[in-house]
Amino acid sequence: MADISDIDALTPYARSLGIALESWEDGIPILSVPFDELVEGRPDHYHGGATGGLLETAGYAVLRAELARQQRAAMLKPINITVQYLAAGKSRTSYAAGRITKLGRRSANLTVEAWQDDRSRPIATAVMNVLMAEPTN
Structure with a gap:
């Protein structure tokens, strides 16, 4: 399977939080972020912004x-993102994976889940709408 560089490098913000590609699952990248002081909010818990950044x-x-699989090039621009915080992220690694619910010519709708020990018990979810603009080369 491709590595993260094939789907575009992580942003400086994501790298600063320690977000990394954990694995691939049926062509979907699974990301992770270890718990440390960079992502800590209240003691022994993830900051909501770090959880939102992971999502x-x-x-x-x-x-x-x-898009890489389809050999499509696009500049991604956020339209909106709505995060639902379901449970406190505790002091251990968090994981996240997205799913494309609609992929059009100019926009995409995504759902994303973050979890820790048990994927069936997410700590947060998000709905994202993304504009896919023509690349400016």
């Missing part, structure tokens, strides 16, 4: 992977 990064990663 957003996973959403863009799945979209970039699919």
Whole structure:
């Protein structure tokens, strides 16, 4: 399977949080972020912004992977992102994966889930709408 560079490098923000490609699952990138002081909010818990950043990064990663698979080039621009915080992220590694719910010519709709120990018990979810603009080369 391709590595993260094939679907575009992680943003400086994502790298600063420690977000990395954990694995691939049926062509979908699974991202992870270890717990440390960079992502800590209240003691021993993830900051909501770090969780949101993981969700957003996973959403863009799945979209970039699919566009690469289709050999489509696009500049991705956020339309909106809505995050639902379901449970506190505790002091251990968090994971996230996205799913494309609609991929059009100019926009995409995505859902993303973040979890820790049990994927069936997400700590947060997000819905994203992304504009896919023509690349300016």
